[in-house]
Every structure is written in C-alpha cells, then in structure tokens.
Amino acid sequence: MSEALAIEAHGLEKSYGSTRALDGLDLEVPAGTILGMLGPNGAGKTTTVRVLTTLLRPDRGSARVAGYDLASQAGQVRRRIGLTGQYAALDEYLTGRANLIMIGRLGKLSARAARARATELLDRFDLSGAADRGVKTYSGGMRRRLDLAASLITRPQVLFLDEPTTGLDLPSRIATWESVRELAADGTTVLLTTQHLDEADQLANRVAVVDRGRVIAEGTPAELKAKVGGERIRLTVSAGSSVAAAVSVLARQATEPPRADSGGRTVDAPVTGAARRLPELVRDLDAAGVLLDDLAIRHPSLDDVFLTLTGHLAGPEVNGGN
Ligand SMILES: Nc1ncnc2c1ncn2[C@@H]1O[C@H](COP(=O)(O)OP(=O)(O)O)[C@@H](O)[C@H]1O
Numbered sequence: 300m301s302e303a304l305a306i307e308a309h310g311l312e313k314s315y316g317s318t319r320a321l322d323g324l325d326l327e328v329p330a331g332t333i334l335g336m337l338g339p340n341g342a343g344k345t346t347t348v349r350v351l352t353t354l355l356r357p358d359r360g361s362a363r364v365a366g367y368d369l370a371s372q373a374g375q376v377r378r379r380i381g382l383t384g385q386y387a388a389l390d391e392y393l394t395g396r397a398n399l400i401m402i403g404r405l406g407k408l409s410a411r412a413a414r415a416r417a418t419e420l421l422d423r424f425d426l427s428g429a430a431d432r433g434v435k436t437y438s439g440g441m442r443r444r445l446d447l448a449a450s451l452i453t454r455p456q457v458l459f460l461d462e463p464t465t466g467l468d469l470p471s472r473i474a475t476w477e478s479v480r481e482l483a484a485d486g487t488t489v490l491l492t493t494q495h496l497d498e499a500d501q502l503a504n505r506v507a508v509v510d511r512g513r514v515i516a517e518g519t520p521a522e523l524k525a526k527v528g529g530e531r532i533r534l535t536v537s538a539g540s541s542v543a544a545a546v547s548v549l550a551r552q553a554t555e556p557p558r559a560d561s562g563g564r565t566v567d568a569p570v571t572g573a574a575r576r577l578p579e580l581v582r583d584l585d586a587a588g589v590l591l592d593d594l595a596i597r598h599p600s601l602d603d604v605f606l607t608l609t610g611h612l613a614g615p616e617v618n619g620g621n
C-alpha cells in the first residue's frame with residue numbers, strides 16, 4: 300500500500316435491501332489533495348462517506364484511510380479523520396465557543412488546549428463576533444461554518460465534507476471554499492462531495508464522477524471538462540433563414556459537427572474559446588444571410604457531464620428502468 304495515498308478504496312459494495320448504493324466503488328486520493336466526488340442525488344456519495352468514516356460497514360471491498368485498514372483498524376482511522384454534516388453534535392443552547400470547547404474535550408484535548416483551539420477556529424471561520432451567542436441564534440451559513448470548525452478541533456489528517464455548501468448562499472459558499480483551500484494548504488487531505496460541477500471546478504485538484512455506486516471517470520477538472528467538450532455555442536435560426544447555412548458556418552468554428560434539436564431551428568456545437576470566436580462567427584453568419592433569434596454560449600453543466608460520460612441523464616428516477 301502506498302503511503303502517499305490518504306484514501307484507498309477497492310471494490311466497495313453496499314446494498315440497502317434491494318437498492319445497490321455502492322456497486323464496486325474504487326477510489327485513490329493522494330495525501331494533501333482535495334478530491335471532489337461529483338454525482339447526482341442518489342449516486343452513492345453519502346454512503347461512500349459513511350463507509351470511509353467507519354459509520355457504516357460495507358458488504359464487500361476494502362479501504363485504507365490515513366494508512367489504516369477500515370475493517371481491522373477502525374479506531375486508528377477514527378482518530379485521524381474529521382467529518383462534517385453532523386449537526387446533531389452541536390448543542391443549540393450552548394454558545395459557539397462552548398460547543399467547540401466541549402467537542403475538543405471529548406476529543407481528549409486539555410481544557411486549555413481546547414479553549415485555545417476554539418478561539419483560533421472561531422477566528423478562522425469568521426465567527427469571533429458571534430462566539431459567545433447561543434447557536435440557536437445562528438444563521439444557516441454560520442451553523443455550517445461552526446460545524447466545519449467542530450470537525451477540525453483535533454486537526455484531522457483527512458477531512459470528509461458531505462455536500463458542505465448545499466443550501467448556502469453564495470457569500471457563505473465562497474467563505475467555505477476559502478476555508479477548505481486553507482486546510483489543504485496546511486496539508487489536510489479533503490474529500491468533499493458535491494452535485495455541482497462549478498464547486499468541484501473551484502475547489503478540487505482531482506474529481507471522481509460517481510454514478511450508480513461506481514466511479515465512472517476520474518481526473519483533474521480540466522481533463523473532465525475536456526471529455527465533456529467544454530463550451531458550446533447555440534444558435535436559434537430565424538424562420539425564413541437557412542438552418543443548413545447556419546450549420547455549415549458554425550461547423551467552421553466547432554470541434555465536432557453541430558447538432559440540430561428536434562424542433563429543427565436550434566443548432567448547437569462545442570467551440571473552444573467560444574467568446575473569442577464569436578465576432579468571426581457573427582460576420583460569417585451575416586455574410587451567409589442567416590438571421591438569428593438567439594445566440595448563447597453554454598458552459599458544461601453536470602447534466603452535460605453525465606450525458607457525455609454515461610449516455611443517460613443524471614438522477615435515479617430517470618434511469619430506474621434498468
Ligand atoms: N438508509 C437507507 N435506506 C435505504 N436506502 C438508502 C439509505 N441510504 C441511502 N439509500 C439509497 O442508496 C442510494 C445511494 O444513496 P446516497 O449514498 O445517499 O447517495 P447520494 O449521497 O449520492 O445522494 C440511493 O438510491 C438511496 O436512496
């Protein structure tokens with residue numbers, strides 16, 4: 300087993316009754332990196348996090364976290380990891396500071412060390428001003444930041460964040476991203492799950508795309524986007540103008556043949572550096588006598604990633620048939 304891997308999972312399987320949540324999941328996360336686990340609702344992300352944090356036993360497969368075997372050395376694993384998304388651990392009636400100190404004491408820090416660490420983390424997560432107020436007065440974003448702070452009290456080697464920004468507004472999302480980047484810069488390995496390509500793109504060094512309990516693609520965000528084909532230009536041709544002419548003009552700029560939608564007037568193709576190519580495209584369309592109702596540059600969405608990688612749309616409800 301390589302020491303440079305903070306997380307190493309082989310063939311993890313887990314079923315809930317007849318639902319196969321994990322179906323042979325493999326994962327390798329080098330130490331010190333931020334791995335984004337990207338997948339739609341129901342893909343198996345939370346189950347993976349629960350297995351890797353020893354909360355749930357897999358039916359099959361094995362994993363090492365922070366160098367220790369999950370099955371035979373669970374205590375060693377637990378001592379080296381942090382997990383967020385456990386609000387249950389926060390006491391509503393205590394202040395933010397008291398919560399952190401309590402969790403530090405439970406984590407076997409001395410009273411003095413727990414107090415010092417709490418102050419440091421409250422400062423880092425911009426909660427100093429609210430530190431001595433009851434948690435029940437906190438906003439959603441503040442709770443999320445306190446939860447993140449709570450998972451860091453004992454300086455985990457590997458931190459698991461299960462959809463850390465779901466339901467947060469943009470300023471809170473950005474603050475969370477900054478905190479995660481700082482942690483990684485300090486050497487913490489981070490596994491975070493997300494349903495959003497932009498979040499993986501912003502944060503992760505590497506991305507594992509999960510679908511139906513398996514990793515179906517793995518790479519840097521740039522490699523992943525290259526697979527999806529990157530940006531696309533979409534034209535809606537005015538009635539009375541030639542769609543065929545629009546297709547041949549767009550084809551000159553595109554990296555793949557343009558495709559027309561079922562209605563027939565919308566034409567769409569991947570174009571590298573779409574914004575830079577726009578002036579020439581518009582001049583060529585004008586020269587060919589093509590009038591447009593609409594023109595848009597589209598950035599790849601998670602749906603595009605899934606469609607490209609799997610040939611089906613994201614989400615268990617649309618692929619429940621097989
Ligand atoms: N406790 C459970 N009981 C039954 N089915 C579950 C349970 N937890 C998860 N599942 C099912 O397992 C699959 C994977 O779920 P989950 O790991 O939560 O995915 P994600 O976090 O990617 O949304 C889903 O089909 C989900 O409905």
Ligand SMILES: [Mg+2]
Binds near residue numbers: 344345346461462
């Ligand atoms: Mg989940």
